[in-house]
Amino acid sequence: MAAHPVYPVLWNGDRVTLIDQTRIPNEFSVVEISRSDDMAQAIKTMIVRGAPAIGVAAAFGICLGAREIQTQDRDRFLQDLEQIADTLRATRPTAVNLFWAIDRMMKTARQTLGSVEHLRQVLVETAQAINQEDLATCQAIGDHGLAVLPQTPQKLRLLTHCNAGALATAGYGTALGVVRSAWRDGRLERLYADETRPRLQGAKLTAWECVQEGIPVTVITDSMAAHCMQRGMIDAVVVGADRIAANGDAANKIGTYSLALIAQAHQVPFYVAAPLSTIDFKIASGEEIPIEERDPSEIYQIGETIICTSGVEYYNPAFDVTPARLIAGIMTEFGVFAPAELKDALHQRSL
Ligand code: MRU
Numbered sequence: 001m002a003a004h005p006v007y008p009v010l011w012n013g014d015r016v017t018l019i020d021q022t023r024i025p026n027e028f029s030v031v032e033i034s035r036s037d038d039m040a041q042a043i044k045t046m047i048v049r050g051a052p053a054i055g056v057a058a059a060f061g062i063c064l065g066a067r068e069i070q071t072q073d074r075d076r077f078l079q080d081l082e083q084i085a086d087t088l089r090a091t092r093p094t095a096v097n098l099f100w101a102i103d104r105m106m107k108t109a110r111q112t113l114g115s116v117e118h119l120r121q122v123l124v125e126t127a128q129a130i131n132q133e134d135l136a137t138c139q140a141i142g143d144h145g146l147a148v149l150p151q152t153p154q155k156l157r158l159l160t161h162c163n164a165g166a167l168a169t170a171g172y173g174t175a176l177g178v179v180r181s182a183w184r185d186g187r188l189e190r191l192y193a194d195e196t197r198p199r200l201q202g203a204k205l206t207a208w209e210c211v212q213e214g215i216p217v218t219v220i221t222d223s224m225a226a227h228c229m230q231r232g233m234i235d236a237v238v239v240g241a242d243r244i245a246a247n248g249d250a251a252n253k254i255g256t257y258s259l260a261l262i263a264q265a266h267q268v269p270f271y272v273a274a275p276l277s278t279i280d281f282k283i284a285s286g287e288e289i290p291i292e293e294r295d296p297s298e299i300y301q302i303g304e305t306i307i308c309t310s311g312v313e314y315y316n317p318a319f320d321v322t323p324a325r326l327i328a329g330i331m332t333e334f335g336v337f338a339p340a341e342l343k344d345a346l347h348q349r350s351l
Pocket of ligand 1: 049050051052095161162163164165168169173174175201239240241242252253254318
């Protein structure tokens with residue numbers, strides 16, 4: 001059993017403790033990371049995953065890198081740190097929180113005067129602030145999100161995709177934060193969790209998180225969501241996001257777009273829950289969001305078993321983009337906004 005609550009990334013003075021998300025639910029174990037290169041590898045291999053969580057992990061990766069640099073010369077230190085930042089940036093392309101957190105760390109480094117030792121200390125404080133802020137942000141998203149969910153005669157039956165939970169953030173979660181708030185307030189009947197092919201974050205991680213807290217959860221395969229909506233089993237869909245463009249188009253785990261389309265076909269409201277750090281105001285629309293492609297083995301191999309014949313090609317995009325027109329509202333720490341209002345409502349706060 002895991003400790004409760006779940007914190008996927010923790011700073012331990014000279015190293016970072018990550019919950020190994022590749023092993024849940026069969027095993028709850030942690031990985032100790034003491035080098036920035038190992039942090040980059042942990043992000044790539046998805047020991048730590050989920051947009052806000054990889055931002056936090058990368059911020060602590062910068063702290064580890066700062067300890068590896070031997071020089072006392074401030075300019076040289078900043079140059080070397082920039083290379084470490086580049087290695088961390090090159091891990092996963094889609095979730096903008098990764099770049100947001102690294103940029104904030106590097107800006108802090110450049111703006112902090114004083115000795116290299118002082119800089120190292122300020123970087124740790126900044127990474128810890130990013131972690132703490134994300135926790136408070138997720139709690140606010142959960143409460144704002146719950147307030148706009150439909151008032152139904154029975155308690156709510158929600159559907160989510162992938163894992164946008166405590167494991168994917170500093171704790172609590174974005175989409176799963178809304179589910180947690182609904183459960184806390186006695187408004188949730190049940191969460192339906194898409195298994196989320198190919199990496200199965202829904203079946204493995206979302207279901208595990210719900211079981212830790214006693215939240216009733218039903219796992220379905222991704223292809224069953226339309227059937228559940230047709231049968232009137234779903235009151236609303238709430239998903240997370242990895243990057244939201246200024247017009248409200250939202251990139252999230254592959255399969256989210258098809259879920260939004262079938263939600264529209266069944267008049268089920270479809271919400272995206274995400275912090276401001278997931279919104280990329282530099283990008284006008286979802287077409288510009290870089291989509292990560294991962295190894296084909298994620299499709300043709302389950303555990304040790306090869307499930308497909310040889311002689312075929314594979315295409316394995318890890319994310320897709322849901323157009324703003326399919327999104328009923330974007331749930332943020334500052335309230336819930338129609339995609340078209342997002343830019344005006346939140347741009348000022350991000351400056
Ligand atoms: O590839 P992953 O597991 O990192 O993808 C995660 C998702 O798509 C989540 O839904 C998203 O990061 C939101 S997490 C609060």
